[in-house]
Amino acid sequence: MPGLTEENVPFVQRFFVFWDRVGILLAFLVVCVIFGALNPVFFNPLNILNVIRQVSIIGVIAVGMTFVILLGGIDLSVGSVVAFAGIIAAGFQVKWGGSLFLSVVVPLLIGGGIGFMNGFVSTKGQLHPFIVTLGSMSIFRGATLLVAQGKPISGMSPAFRFIGAGMVGPIPFPVILFLGCVIIAGMVLKRTVFGRYIYAIGGNEEAALLSGIMVERYKISAFTILGFLSGLSALILTSRLNSGELVAGQGYELDVIASVIIGGTSLMGGEGGVYGTLIGALLIGVVSNGLNLLGVQPYWQMIVKGMIVILAVLLDKLKRRFRTV
Amino acid sequence: MGDENGVILRFEKLTKRFPGVLALDEVSFAIKRGEVHALVGENGAGKSTLIKIVTGVYQKTSGEIIFDGKPVHFLTPHEALRSGIAAIYQEFNLIPALTVAENIFMGHHFTRRNFIVDWAKMREEAQKLMEFLEVDIDVDARVRDLGVAKKQVVEIAKALSLNARVLIMDEPTATLAQKEIQGLFRIIRFLKSKGVTVIYISHRLEEIYEICDRVTVLRDGRYVGTRGVKEVTVDEIIRMMVGREVVEKFPRVAHQIGEEVLRVEGLTLHGVLENISFSVREREILGIAGMVGSGRTELLRAIYGLDPIDRGKIYVKGREVRIRSPLEAINHGIALLPEERKTQGLVLLLSVLDNLGLPLLPFLSNRGFVDDTKLTEVAQDMVEHMNIKTPSLLQKTMYLSGGNQQKVVLGKWFARNCDIYLFDEPTRGIDVGAKTEIYHLMNKLIERGSAIVMVSSELPEILAMSDRILVMREGRIMGELSREEATKETILQLALGRRDEYARVD
Numbered sequence: 001m002p003g004l005t006e007e008n009v010p011f012v013q014r015f016f017v018f019w020d021r022v023g024i025l026l027a028f029l030v031v032c033v034i035f036g037a038l039n040p041v042f043f044n045p046l047n048i049l050n051v052i053r054q055v056s057i058i059g060v061i062a063v064g065m066t067f068v069i070l071l072g073g074i075d076l077s078v079g080s081v082v083a084f085a086g087i088i089a090a091g092f093q094v095k096w097g098g099s100l101f102l103s104v105v106v107p108l109l110i111g112g113g114i115g116f117m118n119g120f121v122s123t124k125g126q127l128h129p130f131i132v133t134l135g136s137m138s139i140f141r142g143a144t145l146l147v148a149q150g151k152p153i154s155g156m157s158p159a160f161r162f163i164g165a166g167m168v169g170p171i172p173f174p175v176i177l178f179l180g181c182v183i184i185a186g187m188v189l190k191r192t193v194f195g196r197y198i199y200a201i202g203g204n205e206e207a208a209l210l211s212g213i214m215v216e217r218y219k220i221s222a223f224t225i226l227g228f229l230s231g232l233s234a235l236i237l238t239s240r241l242n243s244g245e246l247v248a249g250q251g252y253e254l255d256v257i258a259s260v261i262i263g264g265t266s267l268m269g270g271e272g273g274v275y276g277t278l279i280g281a282l283l284i285g286v287v288s289n290g291l292n293l294l295g296v297q298p299y300w301q302m303i304v305k306g307m308i309v310i311l312a313v314l315l316d317k318l319k320r321r322f323r324t325v
Numbered sequence: 326m327g328d329e330n331g332v333i334l335r336f337e338k339l340t341k342r343f344p345g346v347l348a349l350d351e352v353s354f355a356i357k358r359g360e361v362h363a364l365v366g367e368n369g370a371g372k373s374t375l376i377k378i379v380t381g382v383y384q385k386t387s388g389e390i391i392f393d394g395k396p397v398h399f400l401t402p403h404e405a406l407r408s409g410i411a412a413i414y415q416e417f418n419l420i421p422a423l424t425v426a427e428n429i430f431m432g433h434h435f436t437r438r439n440f441i442v443d444w445a446k447m448r449e450e451a452q453k454l455m456e457f458l459e460v461d462i463d464v465d466a467r468v469r470d471l472g473v474a475k476k477q478v479v480e481i482a483k484a485l486s487l488n489a490r491v492l493i494m495d496e497p498t499a500t501l502a503q504k505e506i507q508g509l510f511r512i513i514r515f516l517k518s519k520g521v522t523v524i525y526i527s528h529r530l531e532e533i534y535e536i537c538d539r540v541t542v543l544r545d546g547r548y549v550g551t552r553g554v555k556e557v558t559v560d561e562i563i564r565m566m567v568g569r570e571v572v573e574k575f576p577r578v579a580h581q582i583g584e585e586v587l588r589v590e591g592l593t594l595h596g597v598l599e600n601i602s603f604s605v606r607e608r609e610i611l612g613i614a615g616m617v618g619s620g621r622t623e624l625l626r627a628i629y630g631l632d633p634i635d636r637g638k639i640y641v642k643g644r645e646v647r648i649r650s651p652l653e654a655i656n657h658g659i660a661l662l663p664e665e666r667k668t669q670g671l672v673l674l675l676s677v678l679d680n681l682g683l684p685l686l687p688f689l690s691n692r693g694f695v696d697d698t699k700l701t702e703v704a705q706d707m708v709e710h711m712n713i714k715t716p717s718l719l720q721k722t723m724y725l726s727g728g729n730q731q732k733v734v735l736g737k738w739f740a741r742n743c744d745i746y747l748f749d750e751p752t753r754g755i756d757v758g759a760k761t762e763i764y765h766l767m768n769k770l771i772e773r774g775s776a777i778v779m780v781s782s783e784l785p786e787i788l789a790m791s792d793r794i795l796v797m798r799e800g801r802i803m804g805e806l807s808r809e810e811a812t813k814e815t816i817l818q819l820a821l822g823r824r825d826e827y828a829r830v831d
Contacts, residue, residue, distance in 0.1 A: 203672035
């Protein structure tokens with residue numbers, strides 16, 4: 001083809017890569033600057049750390065959700081998994097012997113197990129994960145109430161309290177957990193065979209299968225990772241609240257999915273990444289925090305969040321359209 | 326409306342620049358009213374871009390389109406349609422769950438008082454169109470229940486319902502059976518007699534002689550020339566398309582055939598495949614011919630572990646194997662080049678590098694981490710070896726031409742070094758030059774000692790490249806022909822099963 005040279009062909013792609021990565025970052029910075037200008041408390045280091053700490057509960061799950069959405073899937077049960085794993089953690093802390101080891105490990109395994117089941121049923125049964133996880137969402141909310149017999153379980157040991165409330169130097173421990181997950185997931189997606197195959201399956205499942213990739217295995221793995229990280233989130237939340245709450249995690253699926261989508265991961269699968277999710281989660285946290293500081297009624301937060309989600313999906317759509325023309 | 330010499334559509338220095346690519350470079354030519362005008366060129370020559378500009382899908386960068394004596398500039402396909410230019414693409418634009426009549430009048434339903442759908446009127450008008458086209462299609466049938474050929478007729482009727490004066494057809498015969506092609510040609514001739522202008526895009530040059538009046542050749546986004554089909558030979562057209570002499574269309578090299586590598590015994594998949602037995606040996610190309618739907622693709626899929634078989638045995642190098650997934654097939658040294666490169670062969674969102682790496686990553690990694698240096702080396706090697714034209718390894722495969730995409734699909738298996746290659750329509754929809762390159766690559770595989778099982782609908786290809794040919798019909802093997810016995814006639818006879826029918830087709 002005429003005019004085809006090394007430098008100018010990938011320009012469109014480079015532009016979109018730039019836009020993908022930096023577009024959301026710019027939006028995030030603009031929002032920060034606006035809130036900072038309206039209320040100087042916003043840029044106070046304590047407030048900033050506070051925001052990241054709040055975000056980490058959602059963010060840890062969003063890291064796992066990134067894997068699932070990259071594969072073209074979805075999981076609505078994460079909020080209920082947080083509640084169930086949280087009540088189990090609280091149970092081991094308060095009622096069943098108080099072992100720190102069991103109250104950490106069992107909820108993580110339960111989270112992973114639920115994720116495995118979600119993945120197993122939806123792939124082997126060839127059901128849309130939307131419907132399978134809608135079912136699990138109800139199952140584990142009910143299971144939470146059943147285990148707790150309708151009452152929250154409170155009073156954790158100081159060691160367990162460290163998970164959600166502890167500090168390492170000036171940095172809250174949950175922030176370290178969250179950023180650790182982001183970095184590890186980022187590396188897995190970029191550098192490992194597992195990560196590359198996630199993108200291949202999300203981009204074209206049939207081509208991946210025909211290339212000898214065990215598609216089902218990877219899908220089940222992604223749901224399992226998500227479940228495990230939901231368990232981790234449950235530990236942070238339960239520890240932070242000093243209580244296994246019945247309504248814990250309610251509505252998390254929206255915030256989690258929103259973080260991933262705002263971060264530029266396509267609902268169609270195959271495109272995106274976990275660093276975008278980091279920014280997406282922070283953006284949601286910052287909007288909540290900023291509106292709080294401005295004294296806006298909390299009800300508005302939900303409305304604003306919903307609008308941001310729709311806007312993000314709209315941008316993704318536009319991006320695809322521009323690419324094909 | 327006044328126009329010179331009966332010209333309905335004229336392009337003047339039409340140029341389209343995509344970021345980094347000049348897809349059309351000052352293309353000028355004219356299409357006459359009421360002719361069937363073929364547009365040919367290799368993939369990437371600019372045919373698709375040209376028609377997408379005419380129909381308002383893309384916007385031109387510069388130049389003019391003169392339609393019916395007036396410069397036009399359509400911003401949407403809808404505007405082009407209203408002015409009388411319609412296009413029928415390979416992927417139909419129909420709604421499967423709706424009836425034929427509804428699909429025909431989609432977007433301009435007949436209504437009463439602008440509100441209530443006038444079903445009676447719509448069915449009546451649809452019926453009239455069917456009668457006009459002299460085809461027998463129930464206007465109340467759901468489109469999803471129709472075959473490809475009938476769907477195509479519905480598309481044509483849809484265009485006519487909008488009074489299309491220029492009808493653009495993109496590879497209309499690619500998915501049609503021989504008999505259906507004749508039906509389509511009858512309709513095209515009929516439309517022509519009614520003064521409709523048809524722009525006909527096809528890779529099958531022999532069709533152009535049958536149905537077209539003139540042919541325009543594009544190459545690398547430039548206009549090469551327009552000829553009357555009576556004044557130009559196939560070789561000349563090909564020379565215009567590729568810009569050089571194509572010495573050998575089918576560069577077959579005979580090789581010493583070796584040991585048996587794959588044997589299939591009594592393979593049965595209820596209702597699809599019936600008691601299939603055959604074998605293939607090292608350095609042998611086994612062709613599988615048959616009509617679309619005769620079970621050829623299904624046979625390859627079954628061997629590759631995609632569809633569980635009900636009965637039968639598969640032996641690889643003399644050992645019985647059970648293959649339940651593509652991964653197991655690959656581990657037994659079997660590779661499949663699927664029928665549809667865009668939906669089955671490639672991850673279009675990913676780069677050349679990532680696509681080439683798909684079956685190789687487990688070998689190019691260390692404890693789960695990809696060895697990017699090694700992967701890049703292997704991929705670079707493949708790009709050179711396979712002569713894949715791409716600006717870089719990181720180019721997304723969606724931006725490559727069809728021939729180059731196919732070479733990427735081949736490349737990933739080439740690097741994997743398999744013993745048995747299952748090829749399903751390896752050259753469908755790619756241009757003459759790239760086809761020859763694919764044949765050369767097949768020869769290289771044979772030279773390496775591999776065996777190839779090739780399903781193809783193109784008889785000249787299967788005749789020229791195969792050592793032996795199996796002919797399938799309705800899920801059965803109807804016969805095996807040696808290279809010497811095989812001719813177009815003997816294959817069609819077995820494939821169709823009836824002598825009279827084959828006589829009519831040829």
